[in-house]
Amino acid sequence: MNQTSEIAPVRKSITVQASAARAFDVFTAGIDRWWPKAHGLGEAPVIESIIEPFVGGRWYTKCADGKDVVVGHVRVWEPAKRFVVSWEISAKWKPDSRVAFASEVEVLFVAQTPDTTRVELEHRDFERMGPSDGATMRKSVDGGWPAILEFFAQEAGKAT
Numbered sequence: 688m689n690q691t692s693e694i695a696p697v698r699k700s701i702t703v704q705a706s707a708a709r710a711f712d713v714f715t716a717g718i719d720r721w722w723p724k725a726h727g728l729g730e731a732p733v734i735e736s737i738i739e740p741f742v743g744g745r746w747y748t749k750c751a752d753g754k755d756v757v758v759g760h761v762r763v764w765e766p767a768k769r770f771v772v773s774w775e776i777s778a779k780w781k782p783d784s785r786v787a788f789a790s791e792v793e794v795l796f797v798a799q800t801p802d803t804t805r806v807e808l809e810h811r812d813f814e815r816m817g818p819s820d821g822a823t824m825r826k827s828v829d830g831g832w833p834a835i836l837e838f839f840a841q842e843a844g845k846a847t
Contacts, residue, residue, distance in 0.1 A: 694821045696811035697829045701836040703804050704844040707796040708767040710804040713843040714794060715740060715770060721842035722835070728782050729756040738772070740764065746772050756782055759789065769795045774810065778820035778827075788815050790824065806839070808832060 703710050713721070719736045727733035731752035738746045744761040763771035773789040775782060783789070795807040810828050813821035 692814060692818060694813040694818075694825050696809050696813075697825060697832060698807070698809050699832045699836055700805055700807045701840050702799065703806055703840045704802060705804055706802060707798040707804045710806055710843050711767045711770075711796050714796075714806070714839055717842065718746075721838045723838065726835075727756065728758065728776060728780060729754055738770075740766075757784065758782075759792070762791065763793070767796060769793060776824075778816060778823040780827075788817075790815060790821075804843075806836065808836065 705713065715738045718738055722736040724733045727748050727750065729748065729750040729752070731750040731754065733748045734751050735749040736747075737749070738744065739761065742761055742764050744764070745755075746758040746761065747755050748758065749755055757775055759773040759775045761770060761772055763769065771791060771793045773786065774792050775784055775786075775789045777783040777788075790810060790812045793809045793811070797805045797807060799805055810825075810832065813825045815821070816824055
């Protein structure tokens with residue numbers, strides 16, 4: 688029998704000065720305004736980050752060499768509430784389109800007041816990558832998501 692040991696999910700949260708609808712919009716439709724261009728998977732520099740707003744849509748980057756590089760695909764799309772995307776990236780930070788090996792990122796938008804939202808992120812299913820690669824990826828994103836969420840919070844808090 689082949690057993691898979693579970694690797695704990697990474698959970699991060701941040702409170703932003705924006706309504707849940709605005710926070711969702713900035714995180715998804717506005718991702719190019721805040722996602723660091725240095726966080727690309729392609730061979731050429733990133734020129735744009737995009738999340739297509741529907742189940743099955745791609746999360747991808749357009750690169751300076753004209754290529755699109757897929758980060759993942761939208762699995763759940765509930766505007767102003769939550770979305771879930773696959774994370775189709777190997778432990779070596781290269782695209783990996785094998786769905787069976789993809790981890791998953793869920794982002795929830797919980798209104799605290801009409802103008803304040805708690806954003807809860809869970810990155811999970813690292814064990815799909817195998818014990819060594821899964822542990823490597825978990826460690827990387829555990830350290831990386833806090834800075835990414837800060838970039839997002841700064842953009843979400845800007846006046847519209």
